[in-house]
Amino acid sequence: MAPYDVKRERKEFYAPKNTTWAVVDVPEQQFIAVDGRGNPNTAPAYVHAVEALYAVAYTLKFVGKRTAGGDFVVAPLEGLWWADRPEAFTGGAKDTWQWTMLISMPSWITQEMIEDAKQTALARKKTPTISRIRHLTLHEGPSAQVLHIGSYDDEAPVLHELHHSYLAANGLRPTGLHHEIYLSDPRRTAPEKLRTILRQPVEELDG
Structure with a gap:
């Protein structure tokens, strides 16, 4: 049996083809x-956070092979982004950005397994940020989503369209944090070819 791969099992959310909002x-x-x-x-904190997440994710992948759920492909890196002042986020004042970086886990990975994996990874990597990793359950529900192809710095016009055109035209308003899923490795991919899913939880204006 092929390892579980969230990109294959949940294509609508991890392999969309639409380059306009839906x-x-x-x-x-x-x-x-x-x-x-x-x-x-x-920010060194960001680098350490990503390193810590992957250290624990690959430890869990190894552990998963010995469980009833089985092996899985480590999912893409994701991030929730916000700022105390929204204009700081949309205006590119990156030093004030706040974030929660994420890696999706299969349903059979338990909180206990995550805590054990943290201890194993911490013993190997000696990266203190590993101790700050937490389990998170997220249910975003209805969300505007688009596949953005290009540099991260070129997302601004796409997000401007969302907040100043698409939402109002469709009777929607934002309800949660800006969410990004990174399908490309920026170390190996030219900026103009980066593939990023942009997502914004929404609700109907009269909801």
């Missing part, structure tokens, strides 16, 4: 998560 209904998922603040391009 609404999808995102089911409940569980993640390993770590919180932080600062510019993702320059």
